Amino acid sequence: MKTVYTCFCTDVLHEGHYKIIEECKKYGDVVIGVLTDEAMIKYLRFPSKSLGERVEMIKQIPGIKDVVIQSEIMYDEIFDTLKPDFVVHGDNWKEGPLTLIRDNVLDLLERNGGQLIEVPYTYNENVARIEKRMKEKLAMPEYRRKRLRQLLKLCPIVKVLEVHSGITGLIAEKTVVAHDGELNQFDAMWLSSLCDSTEKGKPDIELVDLTSRVRTINDVMEVTMKPIIFDGDTGGLIEHFVYTVRTLERLGVSAVIIEDKNGLKRNSLFGAEVKQTQDSIKHFCEKIKAGKKVQLTDDFMIIARIESLILEKGLEDALNRADAYVGAGADGIMIHSRNKNPEEIFSFCDAFRLKHPDVPLVVVPTSYNQVTENDLVEHGVNIVIYANHLIRSAYPAMEKTATDILTYHRAKETDDRLMPIKQIISLIEEL
Numbered sequence: 001m002k003t004v005y006t007c008f009c010t011d012v013l014h015e016g017h018y019k020i021i022e023e024c025k026k027y028g029d030v031v032i033g034v035l036t037d038e039a040m041i042k043y044l045r046f047p048s049k050s051l052g053e054r055v056e057m058i059k060q061i062p063g064i065k066d067v068v069i070q071s072e073i074m075y076d077e078i079f080d081t082l083k084p085d086f087v088v089h090g091d092n093w094k095e096g097p098l099t100l101i102r103d104n105v106l107d108l109l110e111r112n113g114g115q116l117i118e119v120p121y122t123y124n125e126n127v128a129r130i131e132k133r134m135k136e137k138l139a140m141p142e143y144r145r146k147r148l149r150q151l152l153k154l155c156p157i158v159k160v161l162e163v164h165s166g167i168t169g170l171i172a173e174k175t176v177v178a179h180d181g182e183l184n185q186f187d188a189m190w191l192s193s194l195c196d197s198t199e200k201g202k203p204d205i206e207l208v209d210l211t212s213r214v215r216t217i218n219d220v221m222e223v224t225m226k227p228i229i230f231d232g233d234t235g236g237l238i239e240h241f242v243y244t245v246r247t248l249e250r251l252g253v254s255a256v257i258i259e260d261k262n263g264l265k266r267n268s269l270f271g272a273e274v275k276q277t278q279d280s281i282k283h284f285c286e287k288i289k290a291g292k293k294v295q296l297t298d299d300f301m302i303i304a305r306i307e308s309l310i311l312e313k314g315l316e317d318a319l320n321r322a323d324a325y326v327g328a329g330a331d332g333i334m335i336h337s338r339n340k341n342p343e344e345i346f347s348f349c350d351a352f353r354l355k356h357p358d359v360p361l362v363v364v365p366t367s368y369n370q371v372t373e374n375d376l377v378e379h380g381v382n383i384v385i386y387a388n389h390l391i392r393s394a395y396p397a398m399e400k401t402a403t404d405i406l407t408y409h410r411a412k413e414t415d416d417r418l419m420p421i422k423q424i425i426s427l428i429e430e431l
């Protein structure tokens, strides 16, 4: 008998999957692959069932010879171990980023022999509803909130993009790049205080109140499923911070990052150019402890942000504070720097990792933007935040358009830089 292989990346089986299985059975013994959680993320999905549950679900299908675990989105290992005579897949991978995987299978079939069978994708209301529900379930607070902790276990580095509105949320949610044999997307979103304030035309001085920040969170949550890390500035008064923790946790935010400053908060990238004061270790530890005490789930994270390098207090001060904050119960440490050279960040990360091998470490490489994600992984970083890049790219583009209209007394000159009208009117899908 010939071996027929198909791979499923799903939490729910529907008629589309059964159609593929029936097609498989025509050619020989059917082996079904189940993608691991790590591979499922790279396949642009996120599991809401465990790998074990997904394997059990597939095992219930009658007439299957075997179920195997596929640990990479590319099929090389499957061809090495299983040597399939046929690979069966829905024809939906002929377009978009998934063509990368199709090309890999075609290449393997050419080198090893064998045939690709493509089954027309089942587009009907029922299937569309099931697929949509499976994805949208992840937007529910109980799924979204824990997703950051799950990603920390699954990804070498969690990639986070700044968002400050529904539309920027959509960009963080949907942008996918197929490059160098890999599919890449952002894993989570950063609700930056700088960008949220700027977007409202306000300075970044802890002026935009929580009610208003929560509105931004809601705008983003309405149209996305990825986890949110909230920039909580200093966290405010301890007596207020405990309420902020409860609010964020209830909404389904995954983490709050609070910085160890007090008084009038100024943006860190001003460094010592403006007056900024650092909180005492004792008081900041009390704030962390108070926040940890009131949270209701084990999912929510309070991450302590250390401003010692920003305020030119030195590496030793930063490391002492890190020990104290971890001791107070912080679920992670963010270290910030506005130096163009990443050496002080790397020194901190290396020293921190020796002492705290498992505590998540967060960096924001705005000034030292030459570092790559791989460099950061080598120094033990778990989360990288691209903290302000969408607003910084949008503002000059909008300003140029406004200038051009005033210069030419018409809008024609702006046209070649604009999104076509057809595209903007259908950009947002209706339910």
Ligand code: SPV
Pocket: 192, 193, 194, 195, 231, 267, 268, 269, 364, 366, 387, 388
């Ligand atoms: C933000 O994005 O608001 C931050 C990071 O807090 S930074 O602007 O670099 O201080």
Ligand code: MG
Pocket: 192, 193, 194, 231, 233
């Ligand atoms: Mg901020």
